[in-house]
Amino acid sequence: MNCKQLFLNIKNKKSFLCIGLDTDIQKIPSFLLKYKNPEFEFNKLVVDATARYVIAYKPNIAFYESNGPDGWRSLELTISYIKKKYPDIFLIADAKRGDIENTSRMYAKTFFDTIEFDAVTVSPYMGKDSLLPFLKYKDKWIAVLALTSNQGAEDFQFLNTRQNERIFETIIRRSKDWGSINNIMYVVGATKASILAMIREIIPDHFILVPGIGAQGGSLKEVVKYGKNKNLGLIVNSSRSIIYADNTELFAETAGSKAKETQNEMNILLKQNNII
């Protein structure tokens, strides 16, 4: 999927919502625990209830791998299920990987071959050769951590360099040409919405993946105000506030309503901003 197709999906769905599948075996309704792959059963029901309102899903790999091989199996089943039933939906592995070239090649294999994600989140700390193996795959993306939504973002990401730039700016500026607008997007937390405008100046045409709406407190309106470009250029993620909105047997229905609510809000913002 390229940049243009992503925008086409946004226009078709009148949505730029990504739902984070942070599927925690401790938090899902207990009746699902009787299955061999409870995370998959949970995801399947959430996906069927929300797919019409979203353009992307973002499973958080930590939650699957913490259950060992069975968790990985749930992840595989989830991705196969979505790819088959909803082929237009963009699938992001939230994995924050990145290592020396020889190892990154294996991480790319994991998320692009073994499991057919469209994108994987990567940590830029190890530099260019740690990201290139991912960029060798046609039609696959990396989402590079730039500015994260947690408090710890203050510790290193905001350090000023002697070139009078903050580290996250240098990372964006240098890495943007390692690929193109069709295979690199950047992660910028919604809790720092006003900084989005400044980041937009560095990367006018790249997609930005924005976590932190919902449980982490970011505002959708602010994100669009500061982060949009002419094709929107935004994918906004919400995880816990949708998938854990309800802990009863009706959890999927409630997740559907919450997703619909967010999509409605997005539709209005897309129109107000003359994007659609």
Place this chain on the structure above:
Amino acid sequence: MNCKQLFLNIKNKKSFLCIGLDTDIQKIPSFLLKYKNPEFEFNKLVVDATARYVIAYKPNIAFYESNGPDGWRSLELTISYIKKKYPDIFLIADAKRGDIENTSRMYAKTFFDTIEFDAVTVSPYMGKDSLLPFLKYKDKWIAVLALTSNQGAEDFQFLNTRQNERIFETIIRRSKDWGSINNIMYVVGATKASILAMIREIIPDHFILVPGIGAQGGSLKEVVKYGKNKNLGLIVNSSRSIIYADNTELFAETAGSKAKETQNEMNILLKQNNII
């Protein structure tokens, strides 16, 4: 295991060698492919041939997860096998993880509960709250990426801050007090041996995990010269040059000889430097 016990193991074994289990299904001898968990079969033979010469093993998680659930099962089997048969050996998950607190907690669960590693390598980019969940575990360690051995290390790790420090220095200086010398060590590539002396000044008492000996070209003598402290404070890793030294049915025997050779060299360096 604490700092003192690690040093005790170094003295007992007259070795500070860690073998990286970068077990690649494409590279292991083909006769192993008939097993359900070929990576485990390979590791078991390598471990039995090398355990007497090493103080640590470091499976590289990318190589296991690229094979999905079966790869993760091989990883689990490897760790259980080593823990049972060689309980003194320190087990490092080379995973380069790190995410918001809620997610890092799941990664810590993966590598400290689900699979009982002693340590996990982590990426510091997301700051303090991304590392603290790992530090809550008693007797477990993080190995924080400081200065890596790849070319891409030049891209961001060497950036100068306005405080006239390079990023990797700031990371070490700030993070060292988030835990103690008993649960934080730092990853510093052997290809930058002369910088080890400067890093030693910032962290005189911490262990440093040094990858990059062997296939990546670092020199053991230089590493000890510049990186040692009074208790050595070094764990030196070698992966490919030991485990893939021989591709025949005798691979384990050859790995054993290579490990013995390195341990001999380490024994001499430990004596020359009055560490033992």
